[in-house]
Amino acid sequence: MKYLAKLRYVGCDFHGFQVQPNVRTVQGELSVAMEQTLGIPCRVTGCSRTDAGVHALAFCVTIEADGATVPPEKLPIAALPYLPHDLSLYEACEVSKDFHVRYDVHSKQYVYRILNRKVPDPFLVGRVWHLPRRIDEEGLARMRAAAERFVGTHDFTSFMAEGTDVTDTVRTVLSMSVDAHGDQIDIRVRADGFLYHMVRIMVGTLTEVAFGKFEPEDIGQMLDAKDRTRAGMTAPADGLYLEQVFYPMETEEKT
Amino acid sequence: MKYLAKLRYVGCDFHGFQVQPNVRTVQGELSVAMEQTLGIPCRVTGCSRTDAGVHALAFCVTIEADGATVPPEKLPIAALPYLPHDLSLYEACEVSKDFHVRYDVHSKQYVYRILNRKVPDPFLVGRVWHLPRRIDEEGLARMRAAAERFVGTHDFTSFMAEGTDVTDTVRTVLSMSVDAHGDQIDIRVRADGFLYHMVRIMVGTLTEVAFGKFEPEDIGQMLDAKDRTRAGMTAPADGLYLEQVFYPMETEEKT
Numbered sequence: 001m002k003y004l005a006k007l008r009y010v011g012c013d014f015h016g017f018q019v020q021p022n023v024r025t026v027q028g029e030l031s032v033a034m035e036q037t038l039g040i041p042c043r044v045t046g047c048s049r050t051d052a053g054v055h056a057l058a059f060c061v062t063i064e065a066d067g068a069t070v071p072p073e074k075l076p077i078a079a080l081p082y083l084p085h086d087l088s089l090y091e092a093c094e095v096s097k098d099f100h101v102r103y104d105v106h107s108k109q110y111v112y113r114i115l116n117r118k119v120p121d122p123f124l125v126g127r128v129w130h131l132p133r134r135i136d137e138e139g140l141a142r143m144r145a146a147a148e149r150f151v152g153t154h155d156f157t158s159f160m161a162e163g164t165d166v167t168d169t170v171r172t173v174l175s176m177s178v179d180a181h182g183d184q185i186d187i188r189v190r191a192d193g194f195l196y197h198m199v200r201i202m203v204g205t206l207t208e209v210a211f212g213k214f215e216p217e218d219i220g221q222m223l224d225a226k227d228r229t230r231a232g233m234t235a236p237a238d239g240l241y242l243e244q245v246f247y248p249m250e251t252e253e254k255t
Numbered sequence: 256m257k258y259l260a261k262l263r264y265v266g267c268d269f270h271g272f273q274v275q276p277n278v279r280t281v282q283g284e285l286s287v288a289m290e291q292t293l294g295i296p297c298r299v300t301g302c303s304r305t306d307a308g309v310h311a312l313a314f315c316v317t318i319e320a321d322g323a324t325v326p327p328e329k330l331p332i333a334a335l336p337y338l339p340h341d342l343s344l345y346e347a348c349e350v351s352k353d354f355h356v357r358y359d360v361h362s363k364q365y366v367y368r369i370l371n372r373k374v375p376d377p378f379l380v381g382r383v384w385h386l387p388r389r390i391d392e393e394g395l396a397r398m399r400a401a402a403e404r405f406v407g408t409h410d411f412t413s414f415m416a417e418g419t420d421v422t423d424t425v426r427t428v429l430s431m432s433v434d435a436h437g438d439q440i441d442i443r444v445r446a447d448g449f450l451y452h453m454v455r456i457m458v459g460t461l462t463e464v465a466f467g468k469f470e471p472e473d474i475g476q477m478l479d480a481k482d483r484t485r486a487g488m489t490a491p492a493d494g495l496y497l498e499q500v501f502y503p504m505e506t507e508e509k510t
Contacts, residue, residue, distance in 0.1 A: 010377045055378075076374050090374040119331050119345040122265045123310075123382070 001068040005092040011055040012126040018049045033082035038068045047101045047245050053237030060245045062101040109190040109244040112203045117183040129239035139210035140180055146209040147176040149219035157226035161197035205232030256323040260347040266310040267381040273304045288337035293323045302356045302500050308492030315500045317356040364445040364499040367458045372438040384494035394465035395435055401464040402431040404474035412481035416452035452489055460487030
């Protein structure tokens with residue numbers, strides 16, 4: 001049996017998705033929980049490698065377990081007693097053996113949440129970027145103008161952190177939006193793929209556009225430079241959520 | 256100077272508001288933070304005694320500090336470095352010496368949040384009552400019919416837990432509502448005062464009305480009985496939030 005399942009997790013106490021020695025990871029916790037649930041060895045594969053502290057609202061995984069007898073629709077309830085409090089598996093179906101949860105991704109959408117007010121909210125600690133300096137309507141308009149310039153196919157080297165051996169740095173951003181409601185700002189970005197820290201550097205740069213350190217038109221030159229030092233700061237992991245993962249079929253359904 | 260301030264806190268790691276020996280309380284943490292902020296001895300008084308695990312969105316306190324020089328409007332920012340992550344002070348003004356934050360309360364409003372679905376939400380652990388058994392439209396209608404019967408002036412002995420020496424058990428419930436949105440149910444109740452565990456027993460009883468263990472009409476007999484064993488179960492602290500505190504002036508403004 002090969003299950004495709006959706007996860008929701010609070011990233012604060014995980015060192016990201018991927019198994020690493022001596023730290024708590026989503027893949028590590030889920031693998032143990034699945035072997036307890038199904039009673040047989042399992043192989044857990046994720047749709048992406050989220051960083052330490054990053055959250056997920058709909059992270060996709062496959063769970064391969066030869067001879068598993070739990071029907072997919074019962075997997076969420078069957079797994080409940082074995083999952084930690086900060087991780088839930090809330091949907092599952094069966095997929096064919098040749099489906100690959102990472103290589104078959106059409107696109108992914110992240111949302112980045114900023115709490116833009118002087119005093120932090122204790123209910124949102126670790127779950128938003130608390131930015132005390134006020135972004136006004138003009139600042140939001142500047143952020144939106146800058147966000148538009150990311151849309152399209154570009155070399156995103158300037159928006160990639162060191163520390164990976166990625167050679168193909170071209171990605172296609174399908175959409176990017178900036179929505180303010182009350183004192184929260186949500187930045188959504190959908191792309192066919194993301195480089196290491198790409199969303200966080202884009203968001204950090206947008207806030208510096210809001211505050212006048214950069215102009216919206218500078219984004220084009222930043223991209224052209226292919227030089228990390230030309231883009232803005234890296235926003236903290238706290239505000240970042242993997243919100244949706246699209247696969248070819250799902251994409252067609254939605255259009 | 257006597258400040259009136261509003262607090263927001265996540266109740267999970269507090270043993271309620273009131274100072275007790277050897278445990279972490281809101282009053283204890285706030286007193287220390289205020290003495291550090293103002294540099295002089297302070298007396299912190301709260302509008303109510305919330306239980307362990309109960310949350311607050313707008314808990315009112317007074318802070319008395321003779322000779323304090325921090326202007327009230329600057330208190331939230333001045334206190335920031337000294338407050339723990341799960342507690343924020345977000346509004347303050349000056350009040351006269353004869354204002355009493357507890358005795359002068361006109362009424363208080365609590366909201367109780369239920370997550371009504373099979374799989375829990377890791378982002379809401381400790382912050383809602385996760386109730387997996389489905390409450391349908393008919394169940395909600397039954398809860399609303401039962402909630403209406405609490406409105407008015409009654410002896411709430413049947414809805415009070417043991418463990419206090421309260422002698423006057425008559426309270427006036429001003430309003431009570433049940434709102435469902437998605438898989439969340441919010442129960443709001445406003446009263447001139449609350450007995451020990453009163454909201455939690457009312458909420459627990461409402462869910463048992465939803466599931467058919469009691470009829471909405473039974474509420475009247477439960478109240479008349481003045482006997483705790485006649486009412487329903489006590490809902491957990493997790494879902495309970497002190498949402499608003501009304502003082503005579505504020506009440507007039509809102510009506």
